[in-house]
């Protein structure tokens with residue numbers, strides 16, 4: 001159901017290095033010691049060890065830390081701020097579709113999980129169970145929600161009586177727990193944060209439309225706001241959500257050539273409505289089961305941002321979600337230059353703040369400009385603004401963009417038009433991150449009509465990338481691909497040309513192309 005292949009051991013060895021690096025780094029900051037470029041420990045190169053690089057970025061950019069409970073992470077303020085930014089924007093977009101937020105309990109009676117056969121089969125192995133409370137054994141054990149279909153549908157049965165109660169569209173932002181054996185920060189953790197939408201509709205057509213509407217809401221949000229390029233489509237039967245009739249997915253390709261499922265939207269048919277006896281009187285006064293959907297994205301999206309955009313210098317954050325969009329670094333040598341430079345830098349900060357830019361003036365003492373440049377590059381701040389004595393004299397500032405390092409990414413802007421200039425630059429950087437990630441994904445997406453070549457690609461260096469192939473749709477061919485290459489069907493695109501081809505595996509007639517990749 002959820003490709004759990006590979007990478008765990010490498011991730012664990014990388015974790016120790018990352019923590020050691022992070023500790024050295026923060027003690028330097030706290031002591032305000034001088035440190036220059038040569039002295040600063042570099043992040044492990046992405047191309048050398050992607051898993052170690054990923055863990056180091058998270059530690060050194062102070063996004064998250066490991067918790068004393070295995071498989072759980074602590075979101076540090078810079079990591080949580082990214083989550084808050086994307087949560088607020090997605091919440092706005094979800095509400096625009098007509099769904100409203102509610103909150104359901106963390107604990108669910110264990111018997112609820114058993115009401116839908118596929119659902120229990122899918123989730124029982126990873127459910128945490130509470131057997132004692134208040135010092136006594138509970139009459140019925142409680143599960144800690146792995147997802148909330150069961151308790152929400154139990155409540156829906158009490159709220160839905162007539163067609164006038166429909167559609168009922170509920171969303172909740174919460175934590176869920178899935179007892180994972182192999183965990184990685186943000187990508188797969190035992191407890192994670194997400195939103196889960198649950199809707200009930202009078203007709204099948206309406207529910208199917210809702211599932212596709214949310215797929216498009218997610219696609220637009222992730223591509224526009226997180227600048228993460230996607231392929232979208234429906235899942236194969238083997239990859240479907242337990243209890244769903246159809247699962248739709250947004251999938252991206254990470255910098256190491258492995259796919260990441262970024263969100264799913266499910267058409268549930270009336271499976272849960274039957275299991276939980278949800279019925280309504282339709283306009284003809286007939287009792288009917290509503291048709292339902294559920295859909296969710298999680299803190300896994302933070303992993304998508306890191307792995308799509310990060311480079312060897314560290315994190316790169318799309319301006320839309322960056323806790324800090326711009327940082328001002330004042331530069332001077334002679335003592336008498338300090339005050340005018342700082343005054344100009346403070347004025348620039350106030351101007352940008354007034355224009356709604358999330359900006360910080362880095363006036364920390366005892367740190368060289370070079371150290372500060374590296375520090376903010378590592379933390380992924382999209383735009384750096386340098387102001388020195390000559391800039392003050394000329395009423396200028398130098399703007400450096402995180403998406404293009406070095407001289408090429410630098411430009412001079414007038415301090416008088418700074419707010420407009422920085423706002424336009426942030427838009428441009430946002431677009432540039434998307435374009436860079438999309439080009440990387442295209443370069444690592446290949447069509448195959450020869451199974452041996454496909455297999456060699458998946459077994460080779462570089463994670464394998466995304467394969468775009470004809471597949472006959474049989475479970476046998478899908479299983480063979482998974483067992484021989486560890487690649488799984490990520491998505492079967494909607495709206496295909498309809499041109500027939502030959503299945504990559506068995507050579508029989510195939511009507512559809514599908515994306516296969518090794519996945520997180």
Ligand code: ZN
Nearest residue numbers: 472477503506
């Ligand atoms: Zn086949």
